[in-house]
Amino acid sequence: MLAAVRRFVRFRSFRWKLIATAVVCVFLPAFGSWAASRYWIRDAVTEQAIAGARESLHLVDGYVSNLFDNMTYIANFIQVDSFLNSVLKERALGGRYAGPDAEFRRFSDQLAVIRTLDNLSIIGEDYFVTVLLPNGESFANYGRDEYDPSDILRKPWMANLRTLSGFESYWVGAEPNPFAGTGEYMLTMARPLRFSNSNVYGYVVVSIPERQVHQIFNKLAAGREMMLLDAAGRIVSHERPDRIGEVPGYRLDREAAIVRSGGRDVLLTSYPVSAVKGWRLVSLTPYREAVRKINGIFNTVIAIQLSFFAAFLIVLVYGLRRFTMPLVRLSRLATLVELGNLNVRSGVRGPDEIGKLGASFDSMLDRIQEMIREITMEQARKRKAELAMLQAQIRPHFLFNVLNSIRMKVLRRGDRDSADMIASLSRLMRLSIERSEETIPLHEELAMVEDYVRLMNLRQREKAILAIEAEPEALWAEVPRFVLQPLVENAVIHGLGRSAGLIRVRAGVRDGQLALEVSDDGEGMEPERLEQLRERLAEICAGKEGVASVREGSSGGSGIGLANVAERMRLRFGDGFSIRIDSAPGAGTRVEMRMPCRGGETADVQSDARR
Structure with missing residues (x-):
């Protein structure tokens, strides 16, 4: 069977295989999801309902535990406050107030204790605080006409306080409320007060009306039956006061379960109260109501999946046929490219x-x-x-010989300046047409620049001043011939306009690169012209230009120009070369170039750049 399927699929087209695979991959998960959802939907829905109920109980616990934490805080404060401890212990030991103002001081201490107990009550909540001493004295933040604190000593649960140790507290649960206007029941916690030797010298009792708890139930869990159970499983808070004190007939050994109540299924969820050990919050929600919304979502999703499945298959087949057409075209194109087209x-x-x-x-x-x-x-x-x-390597020695003969005659006549000019011209011509090397040391390039400026000053009335600042380690770096002369030529002709001015040449090594800079204090360039020149240099450095056709320095001199220098440096160094030009009207022009620093050993040669 499997072999027959393989033979059938083997001779089908790629498009057919893709469509068949897509249909199977979509159909199988959709069918499986539908079948599994029908089988497991009840468990999933129940889990979602339980999660929602527990989240609601967690929220209720935050508010209820806050009430109980405040009760614990009041008891802790009374037990550790130094003033209350000193007064209460003195009273418990039967200490006497001596002196003519004894009664006044006794009354003042009692009033201060009562005021402290009043201040412990939280704004917006009813907390009834009582401190009892074995000698019958008591202090409370309520009037004795409402309730006699000594009645607390006759409560049956007072015997349980004697079994406690350290800072343990006893939570009484629900008791009839003696305070009018605060509900039928109240919740109480009590704790013994001890000397440093652990002997009991008094008791602190804190109570709150039970209605404060079931008001939280009504506010945060509307539509559900909520109750608070103590450690014995008795109801201590419920929206129906007649149920307080009952023991519900539900098993609470599980955190959540579906039980029968009143002839219908009810979702029972319990949650431990974080502030009181052993107490639990219990929520009862009709199961249909708990799962109604979630069940509706599941049914809607399944219906949408089934309704769109058929249409999706049609769109999928059509789309795959359309999408695979470009792949066929690309396959044919790749074959033609492979053949060289x-x-x-x-x-x-x-x-x-x-x-x-x-x-x-x-x-x-x-x-x-x-x-x-x-x-x-x-x-x-x-x-x-x-x-x-x-073509430039033609060596016309007779020109050099003639120039040297002229120089000697001029020198014999005593005209040393003219002789020096002829010597400079001879050296410049020798470097221009005789040297066959592609690169020369930087110090030779700088010497040629000095000769060039010396000759240009001979031709014009106002002389340009050349200042060379070269670091010793840069003097022996190998550079292409005529890398600086065209820039100096531009500075003389275009920057200074054949007028007097300063041309500065700087050379140094920065981060392994040779940095060359030529600047002048001439006329500068207009922003439009500067931007055009920058764009042209950027095109040259990006390799978009051929041999530079426009020569910025063509009116005299070598005629190579800034663009030609950039073109030659890019051909030689590629991305290792960069050039930057800055200028402003009246502020001169500065050209900076950077290229790989190459050359022989650096000689300890001092630059004669300050000539």
């Missing part, structure tokens, strides 16, 4: 993954063709540059 394009577009794949495939082909064109153009530029270098 780079001019084909898929034309597949769209916001989905297949559309992005088609666009990326076409973009990749465009980029490959662009890279081929760039490589071809770059090779052509390199060949052209090599040809130019070969």
Whole structure:
């Protein structure tokens, strides 16, 4: 059987396989989900109902435990307060007030204790606080006309206080409320007060009206039957006072269960009271009411799933057929590219993954063709540059000999300045047309710049001042020939306008790169012209330009220009080269270049840049 299925599937198309797999993968989980939900829906719904009931009980516990925590806080305060301890212990030991003002001090202490007990009552809540001493004295924050505190000593649960140790408290539970207007019952906790030797010297009793608890039930758990049970399982708080004191006939050994009550199923949930050990909150909710909303959600979801399943299958099959058409086209295109045809394009577009794949495939082909064109153009530029270098390697020795003869004659006549100018011209020509090396040490490039400025000052009336600041470690760095001369030429001709001014050349090593800077204090450039030049340099550094056709320094000098320098440096150093130009009208121009620092051992040579 399995072999027959494999043979059947083997000769089907990729599109058919994809559609069949998608239908099966959607149908099986949908059917399984529907079947499982019908089987397990009751358990899931019950769990959700229990979780909701426990969350509600947790909220109620926060408020109820806050009431009981306040009762415990009052008892703790009375037990540890130094003033109350001193007065109560003195009274318990039968201490006498001596002196003419004894009665006044006795009355003042009693009044201070009562005021302290009054201040312990929380605003908005009724707390009845009583302190009892074995000698019959008592202190309370309520009037004795309402209730006689000594009656508490005759309560049957007072015997249980003698069995407590340390700071343990005894929670009495619900008792009839003697205070008018505060409900039928009250909840009480009591604790013995002890000397340092653990002997009892008094008792503190704190009570609250029971109605404060069932008011919390009505506020936070409306629509449910809520009750508070003590450690013995008796009801100590309920919205119906007649039920207080009863023992419910429910098993509370589980936190949640479905029980029968009044001929219907009821969800019983219990939750321990965090403030009193052994006490529990119990919630009774009709099961149908508890699960009605959740059951409706489940039924609605299942109905929607089944109603949309058939339509989804139709859309899925149609969509898969449409979505796989571009894949077939891309497969055919890949075959043509493999055969060497780079001019084909898929034309597949769209916001989905297949559309992005088609666009990326076409973009990749465009980029490959662009890279081929760039490589071809770059090779052509390199060949052209090599040809130019070969043409510049012609060595007309007779020109140098003639210039040297002229220099000697001028020198014999005593005109040393003219002789120095001729020597500078000779050195400049020798570096321009005789040297075949692609790179020279930076100090030779700086010497050539000095010769160039010396010759330019001979041609113009006002002289330009050249200041060279070169760090010793940068002087022996290898640089391409004529990397600085065109920039200095631009500064003389365009920056200073053949007028007097200062041209500053700086060289140093920064983070492993050779930093060269040429600046002048000339006219500067307008923002529009500066922006155009920056865009052109950016295009050159990005490899989008051919050999620079516009020469900024073509009116005299070498004619290479700033763009040509950038072009040559990019061809040589690639991404390792960067150039930046800054200028402002009337503030001069500054050009900074950075390139890899290469060269031989650094010699301990002091720059003669300050000449």
